[in-house]
Amino acid sequence: MTDPSPSPELPLPGELRVLLFAALRERAGWRERHLPVTGGITPAAVWEQLGLEPADAAATVRVAINQQFATWHSPLAGGDELAFLPPISGG
Amino acid sequence: MTDPSPSPELPLPGELRVLLFAALRERAGWRERHLPVTGGITPAAVWEQLGLEPADAAATVRVAINQQFATWHSPLAGGDELAFLPPISGG
Amino acid sequence: MAAPLLSIALEPGPFQPLQALERWHGQLRHRLGHLPAAESSFVGRVRPHSGAGVPLAALELEHYPGMTEAQLRQLAAAAADNPEVAAVLVRHRIGRVLPGEPIVLVAVAADRRGPAQRCCQELLEALKHEAPFWKREWLLDGSRQWLEGNTPL
């Protein structure tokens, strides 16, 4: 029932792994991408660099780094897993 | 485990049936008594008439007439079932 | 919406809360056609120690036959007085209850979690204070004492 997608390439050492879920994944048309890490890069910069929508996502989209909630301005490093999480609806 | 007590006499028509429970029953040494109803009698008057303790019971003991909570000054009539209830501890 | 289904019973011997819930689910499926979206429940069991902290042999539950059942029904109806509450289950032990054995089971099925949780909690407090039950602690040496009131929340 979820979109089938090929198993992604493994990230190269030092690359950033970016994940999208649910409505964000469907809107963007992809589930996972790998990016080279540049100095001082943040989730907000990655969002912009990947052209993700909406442009002002901070009000609705949450960020996780290495599977822990983080802020849009948390520092990122090579090897990190960065996820953008649309509004949660569990339980 | 509860005190065995002989099946009480049936009340005569027009008599008041008085019931005690738990600690009150044990303290008084009886479970059920029947009293003739006199005009204007109330639970407070019955309590006094039967010499029940403590004398100022209204703070801790509750009253039920015909299996519904009532007040110490509710009117009683022949055939009524009057119960004195020590502090409740259910659940 | 129809008045909530009330299933209320006193249990003179040991009972299994999960079996009681399973039978109740069967009744709800039969009466409502489905199980509601939210179900909140509570089970109370006898502690191994008295209020004073010494080992307990048993807890005796005395009640007022007739009035107890009527009060439980009235308290359940009052707590369930919300159009979103579909059904209420109450099981309450009487007689001699051993440490670890269930004393009380309250369950509420409703369309949303808020009413289910509130009704379950309110009904539990109500029956602890407004249904004519009395607990007596029996200790290992055969001594015993009536409790004056409930364990605090």
Next chain:
Amino acid sequence: MAAPLLSIALEPGPFQPLQALERWHGQLRHRLGHLPAAESSFVGRVRPHSGAGVPLAALELEHYPGMTEAQLRQLAAAAADNPEVAAVLVRHRIGRVLPGEPIVLVAVAADRRGPAQRCCQELLEALKHEAPFWKREWLLDGSRQWLEGNTPL
């Protein structure tokens, strides 16, 4: 008192809350030697209708593998941070869930009813808002829509 026992699992297929509770009781008896005096639990099931009121074919639950389990564990530990809470059980469905099927089970065993009820309620709210799950409604005509948030309390 020892840290509360946490039993947390995602369920990829239909599960029976009463069976899960029964197994948990067995674990508690084994680990604690007895069942605590107070047990509060909640079961959430899929409604037969969408939020917009049309018949639902299924609810799809997507999640973030790895983070979900870690978050549930963290939320359970935080909600159970009370010396009176002895154990917490969480079961949460993932995948395609049919109307009437259980989605979530939360149960808390504690020494008193207050902490059991509060912990159960807080943990349910926490996992609805802080664990990475996403619900998608599938209608009978095959159309589908991601939900933005939860049913109100």
